[in-house]
Amino acid sequence: MRRKIVAANWKMNGSEEMVRTLLKDVKSGVAGLDKGVEVVIIPPSLYLRDVQQEVKGSQLRLGAQNVARWQAGAYTGEVAAEMLSDFDCRYVLVGHSERRQLFAESESVVAEKLQQVLGANLNVMLCVGETLEQRQAGQAEQVVCEQLSSALAGLQGRQWQQVVVAYEPVWAIGTGKTATAEDAQSMHAVMRKQLAKLGAPAEEITLLYGGSVKPESAVGLFQQPDIDGGLIGGASLVAADFVEICKALEAPDAIS
Numbered sequence: 558m559r560r561k562i563v564a565a566n567w568k569m570n571g572s573e574e575m576v577r578t579l580l581k582d583v584k585s586g587v588a589g590l591d592k593g594v595e596v597v598i599i600p601p602s603l604y605l606r607d608v609q610q611e612v613k614g615s616q617l618r619l620g621a622q623n624v625a626r627w628q629a630g631a632y633t634g635e636v637a638a639e640m641l642s643d644f645d646c647r648y649v650l651v652g653h654s655e656r657r658q659l660f661a662e663s664e665s666v667v668a669e670k671l672q673q674v675l676g677a678n679l680n681v682m683l684c685v686g687e688t689l690e691q692r693q694a695g696q697a698e699q700v701v702c703e704q705l706s707s708a709l710a711g712l713q714g715r716q717w718q719q720v721v722v723a724y725e726p727v728w729a730i731g732t733g734k735t736a737t738a739e740d741a742q743s744m745h746a747v748m749r750k751q752l753a754k755l756g757a758p759a760e761e762i763t764l765l766y767g768g769s770v771k772p773e774s775a776v777g778l779f780q781q782p783d784i785d786g787g788l789i790g791g792a793s794l795v796a797a798d799f800v801e802i803c804k805a806l807e808a809p810d811a812i813s
Protein backbone atom coordinates (compact mmCIF):
# COMPACT_ATOMS: atom_id res chain seq x y z
CA MET A 558 0.00 0.00 0.00
CA ARG A 559 1.18 3.54 -0.76
CA ARG A 560 2.48 5.16 2.42
CA LYS A 561 3.21 8.76 3.43
CA ILE A 562 6.80 8.95 4.65
CA VAL A 563 9.18 11.65 5.80
CA ALA A 564 12.66 10.26 6.40
CA ALA A 565 15.53 12.04 8.15
CA ASN A 566 18.89 11.04 6.70
CA TRP A 567 21.34 12.42 9.22
CA LYS A 568 24.27 11.27 7.05
CA MET A 569 27.60 11.46 8.95
CA ASN A 570 26.43 14.10 11.40
CA GLY A 571 25.80 13.98 15.08
CA SER A 572 27.07 13.08 18.50
CA GLU A 573 25.50 11.35 21.49
CA GLU A 574 24.35 14.73 22.71
CA MET A 575 22.83 15.66 19.36
CA VAL A 576 20.99 12.36 19.12
CA ARG A 577 19.44 13.03 22.51
CA THR A 578 18.38 16.61 21.95
CA LEU A 579 17.34 16.34 18.29
CA LEU A 580 15.29 13.21 18.92
CA LYS A 581 13.62 14.69 21.97
CA ASP A 582 12.59 17.77 19.98
CA VAL A 583 11.45 15.79 16.94
CA LYS A 584 9.50 13.37 19.13
CA SER A 585 7.60 16.09 20.87
CA GLY A 586 7.15 18.02 17.62
CA VAL A 587 5.51 15.13 15.79
CA ALA A 588 3.42 13.91 18.75
CA GLY A 589 -0.16 14.03 17.58
CA LEU A 590 0.79 13.90 13.92
CA ASP A 591 -1.63 11.87 11.81
CA LYS A 592 -0.73 8.19 12.27
CA GLY A 593 -0.83 7.81 8.51
CA VAL A 594 2.46 9.70 8.25
CA GLU A 595 5.53 7.56 8.95
CA VAL A 596 8.49 9.51 10.32
CA VAL A 597 11.74 7.60 9.84
CA ILE A 598 15.02 8.51 11.56
CA ILE A 599 18.13 7.31 9.74
CA PRO A 600 21.16 7.97 11.97
CA PRO A 601 24.80 6.98 11.51
CA SER A 602 25.04 3.25 12.33
CA LEU A 603 26.90 3.83 15.61
CA TYR A 604 23.81 5.56 16.97
CA LEU A 605 21.26 2.99 15.81
CA ARG A 606 21.00 1.54 19.33
CA ASP A 607 20.45 4.95 20.92
CA VAL A 608 17.78 5.87 18.41
CA GLN A 609 16.18 2.42 18.65
CA GLN A 610 15.66 2.92 22.38
CA GLU A 611 14.27 6.40 21.94
CA VAL A 612 11.80 5.57 19.17
CA LYS A 613 10.32 2.51 20.91
CA GLY A 614 6.62 3.02 21.47
CA SER A 615 6.62 6.32 19.57
CA GLN A 616 5.45 7.32 16.13
CA LEU A 617 9.05 7.32 14.89
CA ARG A 618 10.61 4.46 12.95
CA LEU A 619 14.26 3.54 12.51
CA GLY A 620 16.25 3.29 9.30
CA ALA A 621 19.86 2.55 8.33
CA GLN A 622 22.05 4.46 5.89
CA ASN A 623 23.94 1.51 4.50
CA VAL A 624 24.16 -2.27 4.43
CA ALA A 625 26.63 -4.89 3.26
CA ARG A 626 26.11 -6.67 -0.01
CA TRP A 627 26.98 -9.95 1.70
CA GLN A 628 24.98 -11.93 4.19
CA ALA A 629 27.73 -12.61 6.78
CA GLY A 630 31.39 -13.48 7.09
CA ALA A 631 34.86 -11.99 6.76
CA TYR A 632 33.92 -8.50 5.59
CA THR A 633 35.67 -6.20 8.05
CA GLY A 634 33.79 -3.01 8.78
CA GLU A 635 30.53 -4.06 7.15
CA VAL A 636 27.05 -4.34 8.69
CA ALA A 637 24.72 -7.12 7.58
CA ALA A 638 21.02 -6.73 6.85
CA GLU A 639 20.14 -9.30 9.54
CA MET A 640 21.99 -7.16 12.10
CA LEU A 641 19.91 -4.16 11.11
CA SER A 642 16.85 -6.33 11.58
CA ASP A 643 18.04 -7.11 15.15
CA PHE A 644 18.02 -3.36 15.79
CA ASP A 645 14.38 -3.01 14.66
CA CYS A 646 15.35 -1.10 11.55
CA ARG A 647 12.38 -0.83 9.28
CA TYR A 648 14.08 0.82 6.29
CA VAL A 649 17.52 0.69 4.69
CA LEU A 650 18.84 3.25 2.21
CA VAL A 651 20.37 1.71 -0.89
CA GLY A 652 21.83 3.48 -3.92
CA HIS A 653 22.19 6.92 -2.36
CA SER A 654 24.19 9.09 -4.75
CA GLU A 655 26.82 9.71 -2.09
CA ARG A 656 27.42 5.96 -1.93
CA ARG A 657 27.39 5.68 -5.72
CA GLN A 658 29.83 8.58 -6.19
CA LEU A 659 32.11 8.58 -3.14
CA PHE A 660 32.23 4.81 -2.61
CA ALA A 661 32.04 3.77 -6.26
CA GLU A 662 28.94 1.64 -5.73
CA SER A 663 27.98 0.31 -9.14
CA GLU A 664 24.51 -0.70 -10.30
CA SER A 665 25.35 -4.33 -9.54
CA VAL A 666 26.43 -3.49 -5.98
CA VAL A 667 23.20 -1.54 -5.50
CA ALA A 668 21.21 -4.54 -6.74
CA GLU A 669 23.09 -6.95 -4.44
CA LYS A 670 22.48 -4.70 -1.42
CA LEU A 671 18.82 -4.42 -2.30
CA GLN A 672 18.53 -8.20 -2.35
CA GLN A 673 20.13 -8.44 1.09
CA VAL A 674 17.60 -5.97 2.47
CA LEU A 675 14.65 -7.83 0.97
CA GLY A 676 16.06 -11.16 2.14
CA ALA A 677 16.14 -9.89 5.73
CA ASN A 678 12.49 -8.83 5.44
CA LEU A 679 13.35 -5.15 5.72
CA ASN A 680 12.09 -2.35 3.51
CA VAL A 681 14.43 -0.76 1.04
CA MET A 682 14.53 2.95 0.21
CA LEU A 683 16.11 2.83 -3.22
CA CYS A 684 17.64 6.18 -4.23
CA VAL A 685 17.86 7.16 -7.88
CA GLY A 686 18.64 10.41 -9.64
CA GLU A 687 20.56 12.09 -12.43
CA THR A 688 23.58 14.39 -12.31
CA LEU A 689 23.45 17.96 -13.59
CA GLU A 690 25.37 16.96 -16.73
CA GLN A 691 22.89 14.19 -17.44
CA ARG A 692 19.95 16.54 -16.97
CA GLN A 693 21.50 19.17 -19.21
CA ALA A 694 22.10 16.52 -21.85
CA GLY A 695 18.40 15.59 -21.75
CA GLN A 696 19.15 12.17 -20.27
CA ALA A 697 17.51 12.52 -16.85
CA GLU A 698 14.53 10.22 -17.47
CA GLN A 699 16.61 7.60 -19.20
CA VAL A 700 19.17 7.54 -16.35
CA VAL A 701 16.51 7.21 -13.67
CA CYS A 702 14.62 4.50 -15.57
CA GLU A 703 17.83 2.53 -16.07
CA GLN A 704 18.67 2.79 -12.38
CA LEU A 705 15.20 1.49 -11.51
CA SER A 706 15.45 -1.39 -13.97
CA SER A 707 18.88 -2.42 -12.90
CA ALA A 708 17.98 -2.55 -9.19
CA LEU A 709 14.43 -3.86 -9.38
CA ALA A 710 14.10 -6.12 -12.41
CA GLY A 711 12.96 -9.57 -11.41
CA LEU A 712 11.23 -8.63 -8.16
CA GLN A 713 8.14 -10.70 -7.55
CA GLY A 714 4.80 -10.44 -5.78
CA ARG A 715 5.09 -9.45 -2.15
CA GLN A 716 8.66 -8.17 -2.56
CA TRP A 717 7.23 -5.01 -4.09
CA GLN A 718 5.62 -4.20 -0.75
CA GLN A 719 9.13 -3.83 0.66
CA VAL A 720 10.13 -1.19 -1.87
CA VAL A 721 10.12 2.59 -1.49
CA VAL A 722 11.85 4.69 -4.15
CA ALA A 723 13.39 8.12 -3.53
CA TYR A 724 14.04 10.39 -6.50
CA GLU A 725 17.03 12.52 -5.59
CA PRO A 726 18.48 14.58 -8.42
CA VAL A 727 22.18 14.71 -7.59
CA TRP A 728 22.39 18.42 -8.42
CA ALA A 729 19.77 19.17 -5.75
CA ILE A 730 21.44 17.32 -2.87
CA GLY A 731 22.91 19.66 -0.31
CA THR A 732 23.04 22.51 -2.83
CA GLY A 733 19.97 24.50 -1.84
CA LYS A 734 18.59 23.98 -5.36
CA THR A 735 15.34 22.02 -5.07
CA ALA A 736 13.71 20.65 -8.20
CA THR A 737 10.53 22.56 -8.94
CA ALA A 738 7.39 20.77 -7.81
CA GLU A 739 6.40 20.37 -11.47
CA ASP A 740 9.75 18.87 -12.51
CA ALA A 741 9.74 16.52 -9.54
CA GLN A 742 6.15 15.46 -10.27
CA SER A 743 6.99 14.85 -13.89
CA MET A 744 9.88 12.54 -12.95
CA HIS A 745 7.76 10.73 -10.36
CA ALA A 746 5.12 10.04 -13.00
CA VAL A 747 7.83 8.65 -15.30
CA MET A 748 9.08 6.46 -12.46
CA ARG A 749 5.62 5.05 -11.84
CA LYS A 750 5.34 4.12 -15.52
CA GLN A 751 8.74 2.45 -15.40
CA LEU A 752 7.80 0.54 -12.26
CA ALA A 753 4.67 -0.72 -14.02
CA LYS A 754 6.84 -1.94 -16.91
CA LEU A 755 8.94 -3.85 -14.38
CA GLY A 756 5.82 -5.62 -13.12
CA ALA A 757 5.33 -3.59 -9.96
CA PRO A 758 1.93 -2.58 -8.62
CA ALA A 759 3.07 0.93 -9.52
CA GLU A 760 0.19 2.86 -8.00
CA GLU A 761 0.92 1.24 -4.65
CA ILE A 762 4.63 2.03 -4.50
CA THR A 763 5.64 4.90 -2.24
CA LEU A 764 7.74 7.50 -4.07
CA LEU A 765 9.71 10.13 -2.17
CA TYR A 766 11.49 13.26 -3.33
CA GLY A 767 14.86 14.27 -1.87
CA GLY A 768 17.23 17.16 -2.53
CA SER A 769 17.36 20.39 -0.50
CA VAL A 770 13.79 20.02 0.77
CA LYS A 771 13.00 22.83 3.21
CA PRO A 772 9.76 23.74 4.98
CA GLU A 773 9.09 26.36 2.28
CA SER A 774 9.43 23.91 -0.60
CA ALA A 775 7.86 20.88 1.08
CA VAL A 776 4.23 21.93 0.70
CA GLY A 777 4.40 22.41 -3.08
CA LEU A 778 6.23 19.11 -3.51
CA PHE A 779 3.86 17.15 -1.28
CA GLN A 780 0.81 18.50 -3.12
CA GLN A 781 1.91 16.63 -6.24
CA PRO A 782 -0.12 13.51 -6.94
CA ASP A 783 2.85 11.16 -7.38
CA ILE A 784 5.01 12.45 -4.50
CA ASP A 785 4.29 10.55 -1.30
CA GLY A 786 6.83 12.19 0.97
CA GLY A 787 10.43 13.24 1.32
CA LEU A 788 13.93 12.06 2.09
CA ILE A 789 15.44 14.94 4.02
CA GLY A 790 19.15 15.61 4.63
CA GLY A 791 20.25 19.01 5.92
CA ALA A 792 16.83 20.15 7.13
CA SER A 793 16.45 16.98 9.22
CA LEU A 794 19.25 18.22 11.51
CA VAL A 795 17.11 21.18 12.59
CA ALA A 796 14.20 19.86 14.64
CA ALA A 797 11.83 22.75 13.95
CA ASP A 798 12.38 22.54 10.18
CA PHE A 799 12.03 18.77 10.10
CA VAL A 800 8.83 18.84 12.14
CA GLU A 801 7.41 21.49 9.83
CA ILE A 802 8.18 19.27 6.83
CA CYS A 803 6.41 16.34 8.54
CA LYS A 804 3.38 18.55 9.12
CA ALA A 805 3.43 19.65 5.49
CA LEU A 806 3.01 16.02 4.48
CA GLU A 807 0.18 15.50 6.94
CA ALA A 808 -2.01 18.08 5.21
CA PRO A 809 -0.29 19.75 2.26
CA ASP A 810 -3.50 21.23 0.91
CA ALA A 811 -4.49 22.74 4.25
CA ILE A 812 -1.17 24.54 4.67
CA SER A 813 -0.98 26.25 1.26
Ligand SMILES: O=C[C@H](O)COP(=O)(O)O
Pocket residue numbers: 566725729730731732733767768769770788789790791792
Ligand atom coordinates in the same frame (compact mmCIF):
# COMPACT_ATOMS: atom_id res chain seq x y z
O1 LIG B 1 19.24 11.68 1.80
C1 LIG B 1 18.98 12.87 1.71
C2 LIG B 1 19.32 13.63 0.54
O2 LIG B 1 20.60 13.34 0.09
C3 LIG B 1 18.98 15.08 0.57
O3 LIG B 1 19.92 15.82 1.29
P1 LIG B 1 19.66 17.40 1.46
O4 LIG B 1 18.26 17.54 1.98
O5 LIG B 1 20.70 17.85 2.41
O6 LIG B 1 19.80 17.99 0.10
